[in-house]
Amino acid sequence: MYWGNPKLKMVKLNQDMISYSGDIVEVPMTAESFGKRDGKENPERPTKYEEGPWLYKRKNLYYLFWPGGPLPEFIGYSTSKSAQGPWKYGGIVMPTEGKSFTNHPGIVDFRGKTYFFYHNGALPGGSGFTRSVSVEELNFNKDGSISPIKMTNGITKAIATVNPYAFNQAEMIAWSENVKSYQNKEAGVFIKAKKSGAYTSVKNVDFGKKGASAFSARVGTTHNSDVTMDVHLDSISGPVIATVKVPLTGGDDRWETVKTEVKEKISGVHDVYFVCNGKAAKDIMFFDYWTFLENN
Numbered sequence: 001m002y003w004g005n006p007k008l009k010m011v012k013l014n015q016d017m018i019s020y021s022g023d024i025v026e027v028p029m030t031a032e033s034f035g036k037r038d039g040k041e042n043p044e045r046p047t048k049y050e051e052g053p054w055l056y057k058r059k060n061l062y063y064l065f066w067p068g069g070p071l072p073e074f075i076g077y078s079t080s081k082s083a084q085g086p087w088k089y090g091g092i093v094m095p096t097e098g099k100s101f102t103n104h105p106g107i108v109d110f111r112g113k114t115y116f117f118y119h120n121g122a123l124p125g126g127s128g129f130t131r132s133v134s135v136e137e138l139n140f141n142k143d144g145s146i147s148p149i150k151m152t153n154g155i156t157k158a159i160a161t162v163n164p165y166a167f168n169q170a171e172m173i174a175w176s177e178n179v180k181s182y183q184n185k186e187a188g189v190f191i192k193a194k195k196s197g198a199y200t201s202v203k204n205v206d207f208g209k210k211g212a213s214a215f216s217a218r219v220g221t222t223h224n225s226d227v228t229m230d231v232h233l234d235s236i237s238g239p240v241i242a243t244v245k246v247p248l249t250g251g252d253d254r255w256e257t258v259k260t261e262v263k264e265k266i267s268g269v270h271d272v273y274f275v276c277n278g279k280a281a282k283d284i285m286f287f288d289y290w291t292f293l294e295n296n
Helices: none
Strands: 009-013 020-026 054-058 061-068 074-080 088-094 106-110 113-120 132-137 175-177 179-184 188-193 199-206 212-220 227-233 240-245 256-261 269-278 285-294
Touching (some): 054 106, 212 240, 227 285, 240 256, 269 285
Antiparallel strands (some): 009 020, 054 061, 113 132, 175 199, 179 188, 199 269, 212 256, 212 285
């Protein structure tokens, strides 16, 4: 595991991935490993490395991605044949841009491709501290090096569909407004609708040819006035295919699973919107997971 700002530190994790063995090691900050820093010399930061490292392995090569400076940050990378180094500076993955003075990387493999997550201030109201997550596909050259990539509007075409007949977590969200995620022992991660009209959406939900006959959701509220969650197709103002009457449970450590019929026949691929409604001024309801029942 790697971490540190301005120093870079490393420790070996045990099999449980939460405890460690051996000593915490401070990584030597050399120009060969992390590139020579531009601009005025800074004894605390002799290289381009700033903070927020991300360790990743591809084939037999280890990559350390990190935000680089001086500010505003870019994303650089170093490589090694060992997870413990020594590291060799590889260059810039993503140059400075995006209306934010910081940027932090996260790299994951999914369905045979590699994706590069980062953040910027590109959304309305965005800045160095109000940042949003973006993603690009990351490609490697034959020698393992990485050509710089530019920020875009992100990946707009879905790489897979969502199965509505599985148990889907409420925090799986393509877009949302006025909701916030929380966590407790009873539900794990869940979301709260902060005001009436709050919603989440899930894209590319494939109902298949048979379609759905019923909808279930694990929900609750602390309000005794009418609280509902409408399930819309394709837009926030699209047809309502199901309505959940949210029961008064008394707290987000108490939940009920509510089942309701689907009002009209649906099939094929759709976007699904969960819109929360209530008379209370705030914290309308909480929402843990959802699923549809397929027609026989």
